[in-house]
Amino acid sequence: MPAHTYQKATILGPGLIGASIGLALKGRGMAQQIVGLARRTSTLEAAKGIGAIDVGTTDLEEALEGADLVVFAAPAMATIKLMEQTGALCSVLGGSKGEKPLVTDVCSTKVEVVEAARRSLPNEVEFIGGHPMAGGESSGPEHARGDLFDKATWVLTPGDQTSAETVSRAEFLARALGANVLILSPERHDEIVSVVSHLPHLLAAALMEAAGEMAQEYPETWQVAATGFQDMTRLAAGGAELWRDVCLSNAIPIGDALAAFRQKLERIEAWLSRREGQALEEMLVKVREQRIQLEE
């Protein structure tokens, strides 16, 4: 794959994902300069400390000036606000060899973010929504890793007005950072992640809450909780603000996923109350096979 170098890559929100993109770009020599924008200078210091950005600023215009790659990497709601502010400042952006600046994001939900980009960003930039499926429960630039995207799936969500050129440039970028690219519509992306990402997160949180309530009654609860419980609640350690945004910006698919999931639990309750062991076992056998296949 030929190298492609950006003059100035701007990362708006160098948290875990943003700072990992910075490290990955730098490690591959893909950006001459990397600039990070954050509200808190401590975030910028941390991102600079690990070498994920060269320059940190709290000023959006300064961050965007001359940038030919812009990555929105803040939580969804903050990203939507930043997109509105960026729309008014687009004239300061860079771009070279006749190429418009490439603008993308890494938010966990896509319909609302892509719609905000369509509304806010002018045609002078090439925008495409993105979502690298990496990161897990840790957050903040201090956990960033240049190899975070190795073999991860990086979803790109072109809309009707996204050019083939934009798709191809974003694909090149994601692949250069080690990821496998998957093209999905924003709607399809949000529906899938509501089940395989957002639902699991909320289940982990609710399970942690249930165990906490049990522990108030029986303090031995935590001693009894074994590795399976640890696995099942690890996601609950994720950033609360980030996940609030994720949930609010994908509220309808998540609501549907939760309601459908409740029905599954209700069916299990019915089996248990009628001691229908066979129906329960058939379901357990089926999901066991699927889970084992997934491992292969």
Added chain:
Amino acid sequence: MPAHTYQKATILGPGLIGASIGLALKGRGMAQQIVGLARRTSTLEAAKGIGAIDVGTTDLEEALEGADLVVFAAPAMATIKLMEQTGALCSVLGGSKGEKPLVTDVCSTKVEVVEAARRSLPNEVEFIGGHPMAGGESSGPEHARGDLFDKATWVLTPGDQTSAETVSRAEFLARALGANVLILSPERHDEIVSVVSHLPHLLAAALMEAAGEMAQEYPETWQVAATGFQDMTRLAAGGAELWRDVCLSNAIPIGDALAAFRQKLERIEAWLSRREGQALEEMLVKVREQRIQLEE
């Protein structure tokens, strides 16, 4: 801790837990002979192959003859049946230095199993229920490890009629195998594990099922499922028969836990449908703190 040697330790059902007990006893020189009983000779061959048992048999009387330690290590329903059969054969058991044979089990649920033992086993044996919290999603003697119980919690569930001597002998055994002992009543044990063990298992299974349904509609689903999803469904790879038994033998507490959990999900759905970000965030902040404490 002084060594204590059993003449003949009999493991009824040398699966993951039973065979690990065999390996741990042998590694510490705590049993002169270890005998395993299983329905399938392939299980016995596997347990023998890794050195977890010295002798395998499918005949219960042969297995029990002369044994001064008996561990019921089959799934709950099979254990209850084995206890009934064992009751009629107790006269063949061993015992030395005036000590009655020590009889225990490792089932994941305790009320029904302890009640079956009380019903089936005569006073000529010292019975105490037990539940080593170890093992996770793998099953079968091929995954057994002699250090499986290192630092694990081993719950012992004495009943009203269990003597202090029996408790102390079982504590000695569990500690000698590396575990930390926790004494709980059978009822309290079952209530706690319904939330921290059985509920997680059923959530993992139902989540796997939900994702499987999504994958039928959108084949890309598995590509999008990241490490968080893998963590949240790992338990679904557990043995279906074992877990059917666990659920059936703890049906009422699990049913209560499921119903309470559904209410938690319904409350999240209400927050999402009303876009009540603050209430959601407060809950996420609270469980995040609890989860981080758990890690320490």
